[in-house]
Amino acid sequence: MLERSQASTPSPQPDGEIAPRPVKFRGAGFTPRAGRYAGWIGLVLVIGLWQLAGSAGWVNPLFLPAPSAIAVAIYKLALSGALWHHLSYSIMRIGTGWILGTIAGVIVGFAIGLSSLARGVGITFISALFPIPKIALLPLLILWLGIGEEPKIATIALGVFFSTAISVYSGVDAVPRNLIRMAQSFNVPFHAIVRRVIWPGALPSILAGFRITASVALLLVVSAEMIGAEFGIGAFVLQAGNLMQTDQLLAGVVILSLFGLAVGRLINLLETRLLHWR
Amino acid sequence: MELIANHISHRFGELDVLDDVSFQVAAGEVVAIVGPSGCGKSTLLSILGGLLRPTGGQAELRGAPPADSLNPLTFVFQDFALLPWCTVAENVEFPLVHTALDAAARRTVVDDALRRTGLTDFRGAYPKQLSGGMRQRVGIARALAVKPAILLMDEPLSALDSQTRELLMEDFIRLLAADAMAAVYVTHNLEEAVRLADRIVVLSRRPGRVREVVTIPMTRDERGGIDARGKLIGLQNELWSLIREEAIDAEREVQHA
Numbered sequence: 001m002l003e004r005s006q007a008s009t010p011s012p013q014p015d016g017e018i019a020p021r022p023v024k025f026r027g028a029g030f031t032p033r034a035g036r037y038a039g040w041i042g043l044v045l046v047i048g049l050w051q052l053a054g055s056a057g058w059v060n061p062l063f064l065p066a067p068s069a070i071a072v073a074i075y076k077l078a079l080s081g082a083l084w085h086h087l088s089y090s091i092m093r094i095g096t097g098w099i100l101g102t103i104a105g106v107i108v109g110f111a112i113g114l115s116s117l118a119r120g121v122g123i124t125f126i127s128a129l130f131p132i133p134k135i136a137l138l139p140l141l142i143l144w145l146g147i148g149e150e151p152k153i154a155t156i157a158l159g160v161f162f163s164t165a166i167s168v169y170s171g172v173d174a175v176p177r178n179l180i181r182m183a184q185s186f187n188v189p190f191h192a193i194v195r196r197v198i199w200p201g202a203l204p205s206i207l208a209g210f211r212i213t214a215s216v217a218l219l220l221v222v223s224a225e226m227i228g229a230e231f232g233i234g235a236f237v238l239q240a241g242n243l244m245q246t247d248q249l250l251a252g253v254v255i256l257s258l259f260g261l262a263v264g265r266l267i268n269l270l271e272t273r274l275l276h277w278r
Numbered sequence: 279m280e281l282i283a284n285h286i287s288h289r290f291g292e293l294d295v296l297d298d299v300s301f302q303v304a305a306g307e308v309v310a311i312v313g314p315s316g317c318g319k320s321t322l323l324s325i326l327g328g329l330l331r332p333t334g335g336q337a338e339l340r341g342a343p344p345a346d347s348l349n350p351l352t353f354v355f356q357d358f359a360l361l362p363w364c365t366v367a368e369n370v371e372f373p374l375v376h377t378a379l380d381a382a383a384r385r386t387v388v389d390d391a392l393r394r395t396g397l398t399d400f401r402g403a404y405p406k407q408l409s410g411g412m413r414q415r416v417g418i419a420r421a422l423a424v425k426p427a428i429l430l431m432d433e434p435l436s437a438l439d440s441q442t443r444e445l446l447m448e449d450f451i452r453l454l455a456a457d458a459m460a461a462v463y464v465t466h467n468l469e470e471a472v473r474l475a476d477r478i479v480v481l482s483r484r485p486g487r488v489r490e491v492v493t494i495p496m497t498r499d500e501r502g503g504i505d506a507r508g509k510l511i512g513l514q515n516e517l518w519s520l521i522r523e524e525a526i527d528a529e530r531e532v533q534h535a
Binding site: 178179181182183184185186187188189192196197200201275277278 | 327328329349351352353355357359361362363364372373375376404406424
């Protein structure tokens with residue numbers, strides 16, 4: 001038979017005894033949380049300060065034009081159609097290069113992740129070639145492919161390829177082996193294990209790779225356009241710098257920043273949609 | 279259908295893990311495998327289930343599986359092995375998608391497996407939303423969905439708290455009785471072994487050899503009675519005395535490794 005009793009309340013303190021004191025809380029800190037508006041408030045403050053410095057004449061507008069001057073420059077570029085003209089070239093180069101590099105990177109990454117032969121050969125090549133700054137290959141690619149769009153697109157594709165391949169095979173390696181063994185224990189065919197276990201398991205790493213390759217593609221398109229292009233945001237920024245049109249130069253930089261933010265947002269949406277189970 | 283361990287030996291590199299292990303699991307029989315840590319219990323189960331090629335001997339099947347069995351040898355894993363991106367129903371359906379069953383038939387099978395494991399209300403939940411016990415129920419439902427002839431259970435309760443273990447043990451007993459399935463149950467928990475098994479294969483410390491095969495002298499139904507408790511505890515103590523010294527040696531070996 002169980003002996004039961006009611007939960008008791010603390011007994012009053014007897015005379016002469018030391019009074020109880022609360023246990024000191026020691027668990028604070030080490031859990032940083034991003035405030036919802038803190039980032040935006042900080043950004044507005046910096047831009048406001050920058051505008052104040054420009055309006056008050058504290059800085060020479062030739063070296064650092066005020067945000068309002070940059071906004072006007074962007075507005076004029078948009079009105080004249082020059083903004084879209086340059087942007088369309090950059091988007092075409094980034095889009096084509098990124099897609100080609102990503103397709104090749106995903107195929108090679110999966111091959112390295114799934115085949116011993118491909119791993120043996122592929123990792124050696126990737127380790128040797130990945131550290132090369134891809135923009136250094138642009139002159140060689142111009143020699144091989146001519147002076148058209150091809151060498152710029154190939155430079156971007158090369159830069160995207162290596163990072164994608166690495167993130168894909170790292171993702172495949174990170175898929176828990178117990179899930180693969182589980183699928184094998186149910187006689188699930190190889191192609192179905194790849195499609196239904198390895199692909200979704202590697203997806204977090206692949207999407208993280210997309211975030212990196214989007215930045216790599218943006219960096220390479222600007223570099224390539226600065227070296228050998230008439231149109232494109234990189235070429236526009238370089239021309240503006242050469243003509244000391246710093247408001248136009250910074251307008252180009254702001255557009256690049258907005259483009260990067262838009263791509264980041266797109267990848268966030270993809271992650272929310274595809275990785276909702278996390 | 280019978281499962282036979284026929285002189286199975288295995289080594290990982292220079293490390294002998296199993297040495298000449300032989301025993302047989304008859305149709306509808308539950309055989310527990312116990313032994314000190316590192317004696318090769320899980321390795322043996324992987325070999326029996328065809329997930330690991332032994333370096334000596336082989337696992338064999340005798341007799342035809344039931345006609346409706348989609349996967350005669352089916353595992354229930356210690357860590358549940360659920361696909362985190364699939365819902366409960368999708369996890370249970372996972373091994374059926376590549377069978378000859380059409381979508382409607384699969385749905386019927388999944389519904390039945392979920393009902394039998396008490397998961398009907400959780401069919402749309404993701405594994406991360408479930409407790410450990412519920413996750414293992416999903417693993418069991420997935421195993422039941424393919425109508426196995428022999429369940430291979432690798433410490434299925436060891437990752438769970440004692441209350442959940444007790445509840446799932448009752449479920450195992452009920453399901454095994456209902457389906458007349460055979461099972462190989464790897465465990466280091468002697469209480470689970472004596473409650474569930476018809477026979478217990480005791481392995482020696484590494485390299486694991488069959489040290490003794492103990493038959494439990496009562497049916498699973500009889501084990502629920504108060505009179506049986508004393509006998510089961512006695513059996514448990516006998517088993518413990520068989521493996522205690524080796525378990526201590528194995529523990530020291532692990533600490534020095």
